[in-house]
Every structure is written in C-alpha cells, then in structure tokens.
Amino acid sequence: VQQENAPAIRTELKELFPEDITSILYELETEQARFVVNQLDTKLGAKILADLDPNERRDFLKEFTSEEISRYVNILDSDDAVDLLNEQPIRVREEVIALLEDREQARFILDLLHYDEDVAGGLMQKELVKANVNWTVNQCIEELRKQAEDVEKVYAVYVVDDHDRLLGLLSLKKIVLAHKNTKIESLYDSDMHYVETYRPAEEVAELMQRYDLDALPVVNVQGRLLGRITIDDIVDVITEQASSDTLAMAGITGDVEEDDTVWEQTRARLPWLLVGMMGGILAAKFISFFEDDLIIVPAMAAFIPIIGSTGGNVGIQTSSIILQSLADKSGLDAGVWQRLLRMFAVAFINGLIISSIVFGFNLLIGNEVQLAVVVSSALISVIFLASFMGTVTPLLLDKLGINPAVASGPFITTANDLIGYGVYFGLAHLLLDL
Amino acid sequence: VQQENAPAIRTELKELFPEDITSILYELETEQARFVVNQLDTKLGAKILADLDPNERRDFLKEFTSEEISRYVNILDSDDAVDLLNEQPIRVREEVIALLEDREQARFILDLLHYDEDVAGGLMQKELVKANVNWTVNQCIEELRKQAEDVEKVYAVYVVDDHDRLLGLLSLKKIVLAHKNTKIESLYDSDMHYVETYRPAEEVAELMQRYDLDALPVVNVQGRLLGRITIDDIVDVITEQASSDTLAMAGITGDVEEDDTVWEQTRARLPWLLVGMMGGILAAKFISFFEDDLIIVPAMAAFIPIIGSTGGNVGIQTSSIILQSLADKSGLDAGVWQRLLRMFAVAFINGLIISSIVFGFNLLIGNEVQLAVVVSSALISVIFLASFMGTVTPLLLDKLGINPAVASGPFITTANDLIGYGVYFGLAHLLLDL
The missing domain is CATH 1.25.60.10 (MgtE N-terminal domain-like)
Known part of the structure; x- marks a missing residue:
C-alpha cells in the first residue's frame, strides 16, 4: 500500500x-x-x-x-x-x-x-420482490428475474392485491416446486407476521426472534406493503441493545465506545459518578452525626466497608436477575410478591452464611461480642433490604416505562449504601448503649 | 380448558x-x-x-x-x-x-x-438439501422436492462432490432463475463460508454476524458436509451470551434464571458475595490498624464510604468500556498504552471535578483544610488507580483465556475498595501528622 x-x-x-x-x-x-x-x-x-x-x-x-x-x-x-x-x-x-x-x-x-432510526420504518429496506395475487408462478419468476440484481437476499416473494395491500407470502421453495401456470392465489401463505412502520425496534427484534423469522414485511396503517426488515439488521439491534444495557448498568449514559473522544467519554461517565459522589457526601454527613460514638468504639469504623460492599453486591445481583427475566418476555411473569418471597429465601441463606462467618471473624480477632452482634445483624438486615430494593426498583422503573437497566447499577448501589449505613449506625447506637 | x-x-x-x-x-x-x-x-x-x-x-x-x-x-x-x-x-x-x-x-x-452443546457440531442440524456438482438444475429441483417436507427453511442448496465434500452453494434465487438443463457445475458459488464441527459457538456466532449469513454449512476435518447451522439458532446464542456476560459482571456464576430454585440461585450468588465479604474483612483488619488515628480525627471515618464507592464506580465503568471493545472484534485493537492514556485523560477530568466538589463540601461543613486535602487527594488517586485496574484486569484476563466479564464486577470493586482505603489512610496518616 x-x-x-x-x-x-x-x-x-x-x-x-x-x-x-x-x-x-x-x-x-x-x-x-x-x-x-x-x-x-x-x-x-x-x-x-x-x-x-x-x-x-x-x-x-x-x-x-x-x-x-x-x-x-x-x-x-x-x-x-x-x-x-x-x-x-x-x-x-x-x-x-x-x-x-x-x-x-x-x-x-x-x-x-x-423514519426514526429506532422504529420499524427506520430498519426496513425498500428492496423486495412482490407479486400480484392474480399472477401465475411464471409471472412471479419473471418479476424475480427483473429484481434479482437489486434484491440480494430474497427469502420470499410478498403477495399483494391491486392496491398494493399485503396479503401473504410465497416462499422461494414453493416457487421452485410449483408448476409454472399455477395461480399464486392458490399457493400463497396468508398466515404470516408483519409489522407497522411505527413499531419500536425492540418490539421488531422480539417478534423476529420469537417466531424465528428471516424477514418481516413492513406495512403502513392502511396495510400497504412498504418494505421489509431482514434478520441480519435485527441481529445488530439485539447486539447493540445488549451492549447499551450493560453500559447502563455500569453507570454509563449513552452509547459510548472506547475509541470515542475523551470528552464524549467523560460526559457519559460523569453523571453517575456524581450520583455516587452525592451518595458519598450524604453518607459522610450521616456518619458525622455518630462521631461521638466512634470516639468511644473506634472499631465500629472498620466495618463501614463491609456493610457498604455487601449491600451493593446483593443489590446488583438481585436487580440483574430481575432485569434478565424482564428482558425474556417468553416466560411466565411472576407476581411481585412471589418474586420477593423467592429473593428473600435466597437472602436468608446468603445472609445467614455471611453474617456467621463475619461473627466468627469478630470473635477471633478479639472484638467485643456486642460489636460482633451489631455487625452481623446489620449485615443480615442489609442483605434483606438490598434484595428488596434490587427486586422492586427495576420492576417499578419498567412499569413507569423507564429502561430498568439505566438506573439499576449505580442507583441501586448508592441507595443500598445509604440504607446500610443507616441500619448499621442505628443498631450500633441502640445495642452498644451509646 | x-x-x-x-x-x-x-x-x-x-x-x-x-x-x-x-x-x-x-x-x-x-x-x-x-x-x-x-x-x-x-x-x-x-x-x-x-x-x-x-x-x-x-x-x-x-x-x-x-x-x-x-x-x-x-x-x-x-x-x-x-x-x-x-x-x-x-x-x-x-x-x-x-x-x-x-x-x-x-x-x-x-x-x-x-457433540458438546457449545461447539458448531452441537448447534448444527442434519436437515439440509445437497446436490452433486455433476447434476443439472432439474435433478437439483427433484432432490429439493424430496427433501421439502423435512427441511423447513432451505436458504440454499449445498453442492458436494462424489465423496460428499462441500464445494460451494447454490442459492434458491439462482435455481429459480436458471434453465432446467444447466449444469450445477457452471452455476454454483464456491466463495462461501463454512465451519468445522469443533469450532466454539461464539466463533460461529461472530462469523455469521460478521458476514450476514443466514445459514452456515458444517464440515468435518476431511471437508465432508455434515450439517448446517441456521441464523435463528445463532440469535439465541448471541442473546444467551449477552445475558450470561451481564450476570457474570453482576457477580453471578453460571446461567441462573429468576425461576430457578432458591438453592440454585444461592449457589450461583454466594461465591462472589464471599469474595466481597473477604474484601470487607480485609478492609476491617486494615482500618483497625488506624484505630488510634480515628480516635484523634473521628471525622476521617465519615469519608470511608465515598472512597470505596468512587473507586468501585470508576472501576466498573472503565472495565465495562474495555469489555465492550473486546467483544466488538471488528474495530481496531488499540494497544494497552494507548488505552491507558485515554482512560487516564478521562480519569483526570472526572477526578478533578469530583475532588473539587468534595473539597468545597468539606470546607462548607467546617472540616479542617488538612482533612479536606487528604480526602480530595485520596479521591483523585483512587480514580486513577481504579481506571488503571479497570483497564488492565479485563485485558489481562482476556489474554489468559479467561472470560473477562466473569471477574470484572465484584473482583474489580473489591480490589478497588482495598486499594482506596490503603491510599486514604496512608495519606491521612502522613498528611495529618498522626
């Protein structure tokens, strides 16, 4: 070169x-x-x-x-x-x-x-082969010959009436096997999926994935055939959706890529960092109320990190599982109560194991039993509260029509941190007779 | 019913x-x-x-x-x-x-x-239409007629030699448009993609996505045609891959769904919670060395949360961006140094903004200037260190052949928490003359 x-x-x-x-x-x-x-x-x-x-x-x-x-x-x-x-x-x-x-x-x-990029109309291409319902197979093949240059992947011929309204489709397989003089009318399949131009891209992706479609015809409100969406474009939609949800969960707004400019990356990352910072400032303000307690029992400070990180981890795990089942629309939707019950059962086992180990550790390094009780009770409470938040927040956001992934990462972590410190210092103040 | x-x-x-x-x-x-x-x-x-x-x-x-x-x-x-x-x-x-x-x-x-489920052999189906290279189009259509019942979606006829070795493919479009007596030899397309049975599923997904393929023939080591993989199965592979990466980042091992049993969910979630707990215990042990400092400056404890959460958030953001660009193999791979440089530039801006705000807050609530300096310098250092960890860890795991998503979530958070507390208490001990 x-x-x-x-x-x-x-x-x-x-x-x-x-x-x-x-x-x-x-x-x-x-x-x-x-x-x-x-x-x-x-x-x-x-x-x-x-x-x-x-x-x-x-x-x-x-x-x-x-x-x-x-x-x-x-x-x-x-x-x-x-x-x-x-x-x-x-x-x-x-x-x-x-x-x-x-x-x-x-x-x-x-x-x-x-059309907007994120609706069916923005995904479709105009290139397709269509045939009038009154034609014969032979006329259909002639049309195919004319269009063959322009339409790279054919999959099926779309059958329309005289007003260009979509009636059904005819697979290439059927065309190959049919007699040339057969009328299309007696051959085509009217049981088919189609989509209106204004449907959101995710709905189109779900439809094509659910019904294993290679191509999906797009019609206007009158039912006139306007274009088609092919599966390769939908594969891209699915991949982009997954990557933008992952980024949203990591506290990154918008579709940032590693090779975007420093300024674009900063803008995408700063907002959630500021949310985290506000949480940190609130936590600092809150903990400062307990300064007198900390002078008496300075060992209390040592367990601030484990309270925060456990709440964060449990919250993220729980919300991710809920997000995953929200994304998979094919399964049965459990009710909120059933979901919470199951999450609480898991929280109970995890909480018991973790707080027992931490309790043992506290006794081992010679901390007072009272402090050990406070730390372990706070841990169990935090695990329950984080499971609750992690279950309810994404469900609520989804109900409100907000992408639940957006606020599930740093939002859940920050909320759980604050709740955790509240429980911990509250319990300590009560149980340690401060 | x-x-x-x-x-x-x-x-x-x-x-x-x-x-x-x-x-x-x-x-x-x-x-x-x-x-x-x-x-x-x-x-x-x-x-x-x-x-x-x-x-x-x-x-x-x-x-x-x-x-x-x-x-x-x-x-x-x-x-x-x-x-x-x-x-x-x-x-x-x-x-x-x-x-x-x-x-x-x-x-x-x-x-x-x-075949294992996660290699090309485990994804393929045996149903396909194949034609000998010496046949005419007419013989090919006859074969298609015989197979039409069994093969739901045809896409293309695979062309093989007398030993069943794959030579190329013939699209249905070409069959429809060809003369019946044309030899397949002069018609088929030998420029095609195929895959061996032992190739991993992700590689197959990448290949089909990259080249916009509807179906991919599978051959054995001798080049004999064994089956084909259709795009609908690959769409499922891509969706599952994305969901299992998200779960891995949230600290969940294996493919857990919300309706799995409580025990399955616990088993999937406990390991990373234990990693987080170990981190918390180490942090507790570490902070307890500074108990005497905390008695003198109890306000120090109030900033433990913001140090931890900022490190965690920056680390997750950075590693997610790296993970995303590792997953997108089509772009140019930047070198490690170039990646670090860009991450550091972003870290510098974010760090400057966040530490300035926190500095202002500290002065506002009447904390000593020295403490404000310690907290803000610790924040900047933590943001840089977390950017470094978040960039290097996934790249390193990827090099070692470990799925980088697996260890990017709780692992990065835990490591960054510990580093953050180290920097914070170290700086405090030095700068506050304790």
Whole structure:
C-alpha cells in the first residue's frame, strides 16, 4: 500500500471477502484507505462502506466528493444508504441524493429518511420482490428475474392485491416446486407476521426472534406493503441493545465506545459518578452525626466497608436477575410478591452464611461480642433490604416505562449504601448503649 | 380448558401461531398442558415442544411416555430433537431413540449426540438439501422436492462432490432463475463460508454476524458436509451470551434464571458475595490498624464510604468500556498504552471535578483544610488507580483465556475498595501528622 501499487492491491483484495477488506482499512491512514477503496469496483466499495463503523465512516467520507459518494449510494441497499446519508451534513446529503443516477433509489431514500432510526420504518429496506395475487408462478419468476440484481437476499416473494395491500407470502421453495401456470392465489401463505412502520425496534427484534423469522414485511396503517426488515439488521439491534444495557448498568449514559473522544467519554461517565459522589457526601454527613460514638468504639469504623460492599453486591445481583427475566418476555411473569418471597429465601441463606462467618471473624480477632452482634445483624438486615430494593426498583422503573437497566447499577448501589449505613449506625447506637 | 372440552380447544388453538400456544401453556398446570398438547396434531405439538423453555420442558415431559415422546421427536428438526433428548434421563433417551419410526432421524440424532452443546457440531442440524456438482438444475429441483417436507427453511442448496465434500452453494434465487438443463457445475458459488464441527459457538456466532449469513454449512476435518447451522439458532446464542456476560459482571456464576430454585440461585450468588465479604474483612483488619488515628480525627471515618464507592464506580465503568471493545472484534485493537492514556485523560477530568466538589463540601461543613486535602487527594488517586485496574484486569484476563466479564464486577470493586482505603489512610496518616 505504501507504494500505492494499484494493480497489485487490486489482485490481492479480489481474493478477500468484503468484510475482511474493511478490517484492513481500519489499520490504514484515511488517505491510504481512500486510495484502496478507489481501486475496488464500485459494488465492492459500496459493500465495504456499508460494513464500516459509523464513526469511522463519517471521518472517512469527508475525503470524498459528493459525486464519489453518490456513485456508492446508488447501489447500496436502501437501508444502508439512509444510514450512511444520515451521518452526513445536510448539504452533502442533499447533493448526493440529487446526483443519484438511479431515480428509484433516490425515491426509496427520500421515503426512508422520514423514519426514526429506532422504529420499524427506520430498519426496513425498500428492496423486495412482490407479486400480484392474480399472477401465475411464471409471472412471479419473471418479476424475480427483473429484481434479482437489486434484491440480494430474497427469502420470499410478498403477495399483494391491486392496491398494493399485503396479503401473504410465497416462499422461494414453493416457487421452485410449483408448476409454472399455477395461480399464486392458490399457493400463497396468508398466515404470516408483519409489522407497522411505527413499531419500536425492540418490539421488531422480539417478534423476529420469537417466531424465528428471516424477514418481516413492513406495512403502513392502511396495510400497504412498504418494505421489509431482514434478520441480519435485527441481529445488530439485539447486539447493540445488549451492549447499551450493560453500559447502563455500569453507570454509563449513552452509547459510548472506547475509541470515542475523551470528552464524549467523560460526559457519559460523569453523571453517575456524581450520583455516587452525592451518595458519598450524604453518607459522610450521616456518619458525622455518630462521631461521638466512634470516639468511644473506634472499631465500629472498620466495618463501614463491609456493610457498604455487601449491600451493593446483593443489590446488583438481585436487580440483574430481575432485569434478565424482564428482558425474556417468553416466560411466565411472576407476581411481585412471589418474586420477593423467592429473593428473600435466597437472602436468608446468603445472609445467614455471611453474617456467621463475619461473627466468627469478630470473635477471633478479639472484638467485643456486642460489636460482633451489631455487625452481623446489620449485615443480615442489609442483605434483606438490598434484595428488596434490587427486586422492586427495576420492576417499578419498567412499569413507569423507564429502561430498568439505566438506573439499576449505580442507583441501586448508592441507595443500598445509604440504607446500610443507616441500619448499621442505628443498631450500633441502640445495642452498644451509646 | 377446565372442562376439558377437546373440540372447542382444538378450534381455538388452530387460529394461533405455535409460539403463542407455548405462552398459554406456561400459564396452565402440567396436567392441563399435557391435555392441550395431546389435542393438537403431532406436527404442531412438536413445534411447541421445540419452543418450550428447557426447564419447563423437562418437567413437562415427565408426564409423557417414551412412545409419546418418540412420536414428537420423530418429526422435530434434528438439532431440536437432540436438545430435547439431552434433557431426559439416559433410559428415556435410549427408549425414545429405539422407538423412532424414522430411522434416518434416529441416525441423525445419534450423530449429533456426540457433540458438546457449545461447539458448531452441537448447534448444527442434519436437515439440509445437497446436490452433486455433476447434476443439472432439474435433478437439483427433484432432490429439493424430496427433501421439502423435512427441511423447513432451505436458504440454499449445498453442492458436494462424489465423496460428499462441500464445494460451494447454490442459492434458491439462482435455481429459480436458471434453465432446467444447466449444469450445477457452471452455476454454483464456491466463495462461501463454512465451519468445522469443533469450532466454539461464539466463533460461529461472530462469523455469521460478521458476514450476514443466514445459514452456515458444517464440515468435518476431511471437508465432508455434515450439517448446517441456521441464523435463528445463532440469535439465541448471541442473546444467551449477552445475558450470561451481564450476570457474570453482576457477580453471578453460571446461567441462573429468576425461576430457578432458591438453592440454585444461592449457589450461583454466594461465591462472589464471599469474595466481597473477604474484601470487607480485609478492609476491617486494615482500618483497625488506624484505630488510634480515628480516635484523634473521628471525622476521617465519615469519608470511608465515598472512597470505596468512587473507586468501585470508576472501576466498573472503565472495565465495562474495555469489555465492550473486546467483544466488538471488528474495530481496531488499540494497544494497552494507548488505552491507558485515554482512560487516564478521562480519569483526570472526572477526578478533578469530583475532588473539587468534595473539597468545597468539606470546607462548607467546617472540616479542617488538612482533612479536606487528604480526602480530595485520596479521591483523585483512587480514580486513577481504579481506571488503571479497570483497564488492565479485563485485558489481562482476556489474554489468559479467561472470560473477562466473569471477574470484572465484584473482583474489580473489591480490589478497588482495598486499594482506596490503603491510599486514604496512608495519606491521612502522613498528611495529618498522626
């Protein structure tokens, strides 16, 4: 690449899958990468652009003119084309659309630009093969032949009426096996799943996962067929959802990646750190009320950490289990009371084991029995309270329509810390006769 | 259902998708559910059994005789049949296989039982359509007609040589559009992805996701075609992977669900709670060395919580970002130094903001300037150390071949707590002239 040896590069890259060329591009400087992509034929170049990470792509395309971009957008799948254009400044976006040779593609893109990214309409592509219900199989195959260039993965032909309303689908398998003169009417399957444009992406993902669908037709409120969503896009939705839930649980707001700027990362992380800090300040204020007690029994301070960390750990464990069962909608939803009962049973066993060990430790290092009783009772109480909080908080947030993962991490930890210290110092004040 | 009104139930259920009948079954008693499934035709019943949650299915099938089970297993996809049989006691498993009417299915199942659940061989199904490279398209369609009953989703026909070695694939689209007498040889696509039986499930998931594959052929070491993995099974692998990583980060070992028994949940949660407890005991032992200091400056105790929680929060945030970029193999892998540098920059800004606020709070409530300096310097140090630990630990575990998610949650928190207290009390002892 260093010598910009065009023919050699072309021969080497021809052997590779487009996705592997993408990986190589990440390792190159933008200028070099542009050179490599320009050596490829437009179709391969378009595939690589579709496969690039959005952040990288935005930077990368800054080096291209609108004419160059439009050549690639012209042959991209309409959903990928819209994703790419949405990352561009409005001026570039409009120029590219105006320059598109394929006017149908331009119309597709303008249609799709209306939809938010996180609804069915924003996930769909316009490329699909449809057949009128009155056609024969032969007419259907002719249509397929016309569309074959544009529609990469077919899965099934969608059957519509004269008003373009979706009636059902016809699998490629059935087309292959059918007689050429059979009417589609007698062949197609009207038992099918479809989705309206405004349905949220997670609902679409759930539907396709639950019913093992490869592609899902998208209709408008009148039932007119507008596009389809393919399973590979849904796999991406599922992966992104999982990663953003994990980040939310770790106290990170928004979809941050390691290679985002320092400022983006700080902004995503600071809010929950501040929540934790506020909790810490409240804890400090609270503990300072007990300063006189601490002068008399300074050993009390030594158990502040174990109270805090146990409450935090139990709360996170409990809320994660609840979050997991909230995410898995296929199972039976247990009632709140049944959930709490089970969590309390687990809390009872864990609490008994942990407080017994800590009790033994206290006696072993020669602390007073009274202090040992205080610490162990506080631990049991904290484990119960944290189990309660960890069960109820995500359920409540879910009921309120807030993503329960968002507030389950640092929020639960901070709340449990405060409750824990309250119980501990309260018990100590009472039981140690301070 | 209460009145066991068979014809009425049959009529009602015929209107529903099998996956929706599954949901209804979860709400019924086992005895009632068995009655409902027996009302359905065998094909629908088999679909529902394949869709049931493994735990529910094990309990549910206890009510069935081996003959009844074999009727369903006879028509299940081979991969689902094996999953179902693996949950049964060995005696039932052998009886069911012996009773299978379809001897080919029995052979498929015996083949698949060899493989572990978490490798490509354990994910594949034997049902596929293959064609010899010397056939014509017409012969291929005939084969497709024969197999059409058994293979639910075809996607593509696999092309093999006389020794059953995989040569390439032929999409259904190409078959539909080709002339009947064309030789497959001149039509098939040899540029394709395939996988060996022993490859781990995550690698298969990554491959299918990266290259947007609907189905992936599985071969043995000699290149013989043994089966195929379809995308719907991979979607399940991805979802399970994400959920088990989240649980691991929350300090839960193994794949626990909310409806597992109390004992299973306790066993999954206790180990990391014990790790946290050990950390707490060590912290207690450590802090007790400073008891004399605490008697002189009891206000020191009040800031133990904020030191611990800040270290924990920063560590979890940092490790989650690293984990996310480890999981996303498509991007460029930054070096350790570059990663640390970026993390430190973020730590510097966050540390400066948080320690300034806490410094202000300390002066506001009238604490001594010296104590305020100790607390804020400890906070900055803790934020840096936690960023370091949060970056290095997952990278190190990943290098050692351990799942980095497993030890990132409670392990990082516990380690950061201990480091934090060390820094805090050390600084206090030095700076407060104790």
